[in-house]
Amino acid sequence: MDDFLQSVTTSQEGELFVGGVGIFAGYLEHNDLTAKAPTEVHDELFYRTGDLDRMNNERLIHYVGRKDHQIKLHGQGVELGEIERRLLNIASISACIGIKWNDGQLIAYVQSSDINEKVLQEQCKSHLTPHMIPSLFVTLDKLPLNSNEEIDQK
Template sequence: MGELWNCYGPTEATVWSLMARVELPLGEAGVLLRQSLDGYRHWLLDEHGEAVAVGGEGELCIEGPSLADGYWQRDDLTAQAFINCHGRRLYRTGDRVHRVGEDAYQYRGRRDDQIKLRGFRIELGEIEASLRRLVGVQDAAVRLHGEGDEACLVGYVELREAGALSRVAIRRELQRSLPHYMVPGRIVLLGCLPKTASGKIDRKRLPEPV
């Protein structure tokens, strides 16, 4: 029987920086990003550029001798993506991950998932993380639906077991931990969130709320 390996790394890091064999059967966290290759080190940073401990969520950054010098004739993009953090040159991948252990991460989505709704700047990933922390929730996604006065947040929730939580119960729990403007106006319960071939949430295939 063959082996399945999960390899992670952007072009800016000269491709792979994490590589590990996928252990079957998969645990609840699914396929993890883990085991830095020789010469690489991975950092998980919060929005203030501080290291995130095990159990936290932040942006995955890469340190290593194979990082690119930058983007050709795009000093602005280079300055945004390649940063100096406490004397270390890091590449900001833009990937949000949950640190499940030492050198082991669970992919959560992209850092770009930030929107503005009625004057409030909102991190969709923060709402998704709150949904995933609810007992009975397997996975979740949030997006902005509609425009202008009709715009509202929609939460898509995959439950561990059908009927484990109602839409009303989910919104009530979120109201305890999130400000009112971050609580989705609509909750859509799905048997399974649509995924891409690589296992990421396929946001383009999320259904329209009814």
């Protein structure tokens, strides 16, 4: 579903909602989380997963990323996952991560052995709104990984 709780069309990105008889009754000993979890849509209860997905023409769901990878920068919402997805469309980038630095800068770290900042800026300018364009791009041969073999965001 989109941000207005409307169904999205084929190949359009939206948040995955889960409903039906199998929807959970709540979080054990966490009434505060339970109160926020179910969402009513057209008189039915759904659980918002926070996962962004796309459905293809064969009705298969493809995972895109997490919805809650959003930050506030100068009073505006910035979806870091959207920046990362746009940069990953560049063939020579194998991994990237966007972070907020010192409450005022948006920095994109990219893993690539052959890229220049101008290409990165052009990709962002052609697909993102101005407030979502990183002010600094840092290119590394390899991004650091944590113990789970995921990009270390710290």
